[in-house]
Amino acid sequence: MGKGIMLQGTASSVGKSILAVGLCRVFKEDGYDVSPFKSQNMSLNSFITPDGYEIGRAQAMQAEACEKAPSYKMNPILLKPTSDRKSQVIFKGKVHKTLDAVDYYAYKPKLKSEIQSVYDELASESDIVVIEGAGSPAEINLNKDDIVNMGMAQMAKSPVLLIGDIDKGGVFASLAGTMLLLTEEERKRVKGIIINKFRGSIELLEPGLKQLEDIVGVPVLGVIPYFNLDLEEEDSATDLKKMYKTDGEIDVAIIRLPYMSNFTDFNCFKMYKDINVRFVELHEKLENPDLVIIPGTKTTIHDMDALRKTGMDKQIIEAYEKGTHVFGICGGFQMLGQEIMDEDKVETQLDQVQGIGLLSHRTRYKGEKMTTQAEGKDTLFNTPIKGYEIHMGDTLYEEDTEPFMHVKLRNNEEVTIKDGAVGTRVLGTYMHGIFDNGDFTRQYLNTIRQSKGLDPINEIPMDYWVYKEEQYSALAKILRDNMDMEKIYHILEEGINE
Numbered sequence: 001m002g003k004g005i006m007l008q009g010t011a012s013s014v015g016k017s018i019l020a021v022g023l024c025r026v027f028k029e030d031g032y033d034v035s036p037f038k039s040q041n042m043s044l045n046s047f048i049t050p051d052g053y054e055i056g057r058a059q060a061m062q063a064e065a066c067e068k069a070p071s072y073k074m075n076p077i078l079l080k081p082t083s084d085r086k087s088q089v090i091f092k093g094k095v096h097k098t099l100d101a102v103d104y105y106a107y108k109p110k111l112k113s114e115i116q117s118v119y120d121e122l123a124s125e126s127d128i129v130v131i132e133g134a135g136s137p138a139e140i141n142l143n144k145d146d147i148v149n150m151g152m153a154q155m156a157k158s159p160v161l162l163i164g165d166i167d168k169g170g171v172f173a174s175l176a177g178t179m180l181l182l183t184e185e186e187r188k189r190v191k192g193i194i195i196n197k198f199r200g201s202i203e204l205l206e207p208g209l210k211q212l213e214d215i216v217g218v219p220v221l222g223v224i225p226y227f228n229l230d231l232e233e234e235d236s237a238t239d240l241k242k243m244y245k246t247d248g249e250i251d252v253a254i255i256r257l258p259y260m261s262n263f264t265d266f267n268c269f270k271m272y273k274d275i276n277v278r279f280v281e282l283h284e285k286l287e288n289p290d291l292v293i294i295p296g297t298k299t300t301i302h303d304m305d306a307l308r309k310t311g312m313d314k315q316i317i318e319a320y321e322k323g324t325h326v327f328g329i330c331g332g333f334q335m336l337g338q339e340i341m342d343e344d345k346v347e348t349q350l351d352q353v354q355g356i357g358l359l360s361h362r363t364r365y366k367g368e369k370m371t372t373q374a375e376g377k378d379t380l381f382n383t384p385i386k387g388y389e390i391h392m393g394d395t396l397y398e399e400d401t402e403p404f405m406h407v408k409l410r411n412n413e414e415v416t417i418k419d420g421a422v423g424t425r426v427l428g429t430y431m432h433g434i435f436d437n438g439d440f441t442r443q444y445l446n447t448i449r450q451s452k453g454l455d456p457i458n459e460i461p462m463d464y465w466v467y468k469e470e471q472y473s474a475l476a477k478i479l480r481d482n483m484d485m486e487k488i489y490h491i492l493e494e495g496i497n498e
Contacts, residue, residue: 002035002126003492004158007194008133008149010174014165015196017058018231018475019224020132024065025476026485027128035126036062037156039115040077040134040148042087044261044298045232048371048388048432052411053093054078057264061232062130064465065472073122076115077147079104080298081259088298092118095369109145116155123156128492131158138181150186159191159491162218167197167226172212179216191491192221194483199226222483229471229478230271232264248276250448253289255316255332256281258306259298262390265329266293268436268464272445274457282306286315290448291325294332294356296390296432301342301365304335304353313356325425325448326358330391333420333428337361337395358426360401365393374431376407379422380447383440387433395430397421404429436464 007023009016020036027034041056047070048054055075063070072093079087082098089096089104091111099107123129137149137160145151153160162178164171175195179187193212198205202223209220254266256279269277280286294316297303307313320326328336337355342365355362375386385405397403397418404420404427420429435441438461446456461467479485 001120002033002123002129003495004037004123004129004131004156005488005492006131006133006153006156006158006160007163008137008153008160009163009165010136010138010171010178011165011168012135014163014168015224016132016134016163017062019163019194019196019479020058020130021062021065021231021472022475022479023130023488024062025472026479027130028066029473029476032127033125034066034128034130035068035122036066036074036132037119037122037129038075038132038134038148039119039152040079041075042079042081042134044080044259045264046078046080046090046262046390048373048390049093050373050412052371052373054090054095054369054371054390055093057232057262058132061468062132064468065475071122073118076118077111080261082299093371105142105145108147112145112147112151112155115147115152119152119156129156129158131156133160136178137186138178140181150182150189153186153189157496158189159494159496160189161192161194161221161488161491162190163194163196165197166195167199171195172208175212176215179218189496190216190218192487193218194221195223197226198223219487221487222479224478224482227475227478229474230267230467231471231475232267248272248274249454250275250291250445250452251287251289252277252291252293253280253286254278254293254295255307255312257295257297257303257331258282259303260295261298262296262330262432265295265432265435268438268441268461268467271438271461271464271467272441274449275445282310282312286312286319288319288322289324290452291327292316292319294326294328294335296330296332298331300331300334300363300392301340301353303331304340304355307335307356308354316356317358320358320425323425323451325451326427328359328426328428329434330389330430330432333359333430334363334391334393334395336421336426336428337363339363340393341365359421359423359428360398361421361428362396363393364396368392370430372410373412374407374419375409376405376419378405378440379403380427381440381443383437383443385431385434385437385440387431387436389430390432391430405431433464438463
């Protein structure tokens, strides 16, 4: 059975996911068979594994750092919010049921043995399992029947490293306060503290580190400097408007849908120096962008209805009529059609909603979700494309519809399937990760450049997944330089005596 080490934090967004990525890569570089694990994740940013299961995007990224294919075993429970009070429960990679918060907390104890079984199977296949917690372990109103923080550490018999974010301020109080609110048994599990996102002189921080160690009785194993690598963030706490360039020659407006999902589709845009990316809220003016992108969404009908009520659909049509290019991904592609029908109430209580109408297709919702990895070639430039599909519903095409791409592989099985649609300056596809394909993206951006009278750019950035590999290795070096890896290996070896 592989050994586990768990990263917990004083709050959400203190860096648990990213530091887990770094530790996964460090252990992998040191020759270990490593796997990530998070028992329960809440995110609209999901990923499809090679065998067609849905997991949190963070665990897929951690798997990449381990140089492993992502698996549902790495994230057995994924909660995808469908409203302020309800979430779709993805269990072992497949849609299980939709529950409100109260019903889910009553249901959680039934999942504990399942989580234990999945974790044990993953650990039996690995030398080391890097386990990520969620939020804070000191949420004393929620700790009964916990399955993701100290409850998970107990199931895995794992030591814990506690992470605090110094960039927010109050890091000593948050670390000491977290330790204060843990039970005596839980405190014994915490074997080290990591302070993340530090800026400034370490010499000025060191007296505080010594005092903190005296107060909590746990050593500080690392102070991680603030860094600017291009690594994916969880969607719940990310300020999207601060993530991208704002001075490019091509103005790209991404519609900020209420339940936008898989915003990581646009991370690769950071590699293109000629584009300006902005996320436009539904109440804002769209202005005159060169390209409008309608992204994926967890609740397509709800968000299409929101576009219509706010008048954003009319703004998109007006921009298109003035020469703007329009691109829809997944739910965004469905919205570009004539209508979306939900007679069986799969998603909402609305029977149907009119689409934007820039493409001729119609979509009918059904209960089964399509989850695949896919490969093929696009019909515009005949470039190789790979990505993944996560969507509900069947799309009905007119006979003369030109597809966006021809899919040749789905979950490693040969197929002959048409995907998406092409219109005049309008494209739609179900393929998440479409812009990660560098050759396609450069050629597509060049068509927009030429429509503006700009010269095409011949340089093709590397495919985004190659670029990410470089970022993982750079992150591992930062952790090696700023953490006591010798002590961390000692903690792993020593484990927890239960």
